[in-house]
Amino acid sequence: MNSKPHMKWSIADLHCDVLCKMQLNPQVDFSHPSLDVTRERLLEGHVNLQTFAIYISQVLGTPRFEHVIRQVELFRQHMISPSVGLKPLLWKEDLEERKDTSVGHLEGNEIKQHQGSPWALLSLEGVEALEGNPFYAELCYALGIRLIGLTWNYANWAADGIMEQRGGGLTRKGHELVKRCNELGLLLDVSHLSVQGFWEVLEEAAQPPIASHSNAFAVCPHPRNLRDEQIRALIARNGRIGLTFVTMFLKEQGTVTAEDLLPHIEHICSLGGERHLMFGSDFDGIEHHVQGLEHPGKYPGFAELLLKHYPEELVKGWLGGHALEYLQTNLPSKMSS
Template sequence: MRVDKLKVADFHCDVLSKMQASPDINFDNDPRLDVTAERLASGGVELQCFAIYLSATRGKPSFEHVLGQIDLFRQKIVNTDGLQWVRWKEQVGNRLVGAPPQAMLSLEGVDGLEGNLFYAQLCFELGVRFLGVTWNYANWAADGVLEKRNGGFTEKGRKLIEWCNESGMLLDVSHLSQAGFWELADLSNRPFIASHSNAAAICGHVRNLNDEQIKALIAMNGRMGLTFYPWFVSDDGKARMDDLLKHIEHVCSLGGEKHLMFGSDFDGIDTWVEKLEHPGKYPDLIEQLLRYYPEDTVKGWMYENATSFLSANLPSQVSKP
């Protein structure tokens, strides 16, 4: 099997926040970006999830900032000649030969929704399909992983969970506190994902998931996207592709072979795994994985585990009122 024939899904990048900060950035091939249209094509990335991340450098997060990044996504990522926007389960895997890559839209931290579920509904109507509840700190919905008190969800946050379950908006626990993780696991009637988190047993970064959390994701048929930020890969902050294999091996040892995917965090990181600096390098990672694992298993990690989750859990356009 030629490595350039394996498709890739990547569940997290921060292109939009960079574009909001520097409006002159060109998504096609701008050197200021890790993820560009050219690199997605050369890397075989068939599905890329773009996060709406509201940097603290822009002041207090607001819904206006959220709308600004949605507009950038619409105008510069999925414009007439751009990527194909995925919003419904019927679009997943329904690909014509030679079609451009697909793109999804997520929200990293609900701070910008300002505690207003109507804003969450507007995000859904505008095409956002994943909500990461927090970034690293507390907001109106829950505590992030760096909050020392390790609190769970607020009353409004629990209403947000209920609304997500009813509407079809999917939830993402990367950055959520441990208490929040377990409360969500108890309250949600739908599986969720960790879009960009690694295994704490291999690298002790606070953002990585412990074994019990990973087992819980597996039990609910959720998904775990391994991230390429070196500090989440190796305790000394220096990482090679082989170091990612340690996380893969560990998650698989817990029963997670069918639940692994990737969430690179490209454009949200300032150091990179050696020889994995942008999505154009995905074929090199695939080649490395194929040295040790069967082709069907690698296919699952690179693309099929992610798309099977979307096919099962995205809302249906057919049932849309």
């Protein structure tokens, strides 16, 4: 094994659905046993960055911008309140300014952090709740959202999702929204987007898009996974691909274990993506958990598994370095806002 005994690991996870669970159940706080992701488990797993997605459940009825605001309020009350102490990540300067603290910084492909509180980044999963108004992207930006995925699985006013049978791309307002995101510095996430929408976003995005939680279609042919040409295109744009722990995206049938991520890693690396991989667990959006990856506290064991197969430099990049490098390059600058 390439690892040092008892080495601590720092992790970046680009997707979880804690906020949706909190919105649906007011009794759930950030330490509730029903959650996969809690502050305690983030610290246990040495998670240095957790992205919290704002996903508006269909249970709430017609999505409204007030639903987005409510999840932002939950984020502020439960994740970045002084009593919890996660640190909001808004600007590329945030990563630079904290180099000399115990909380963490990027050095090469390694995130130097073994103490302190993780970063918390806000994303929006599907723009249904923007109510057909591209101007609401400005309000998202003002509220601290820094990543936007245009769709969930189905069609909305901006684009078609990957499960929409007609497979359309962006609408006129969807193109307007992408343009506005470019102007603001909002980064674009292509997970869940239709194939045509993927290519249109890739062409129009000013900054490299990411796929925050998608796997390789060639390994597991689920529609939500990325085809080889999509993977190559993200690599060519210097975007990022966050492998996810949704069991049906990893393996078609049978028990799914942490080892089942390895064929996806191998395949994306074979396409030239070894410097573009990261992880987007989809914790709290998962119905069935991967054995060995049931919650963020399991990340150190996963790191040890990876080190049995791959060099330490690559593993550090996949666990967090590549995600932090991307954000340090592509987040908006505080000076230009």
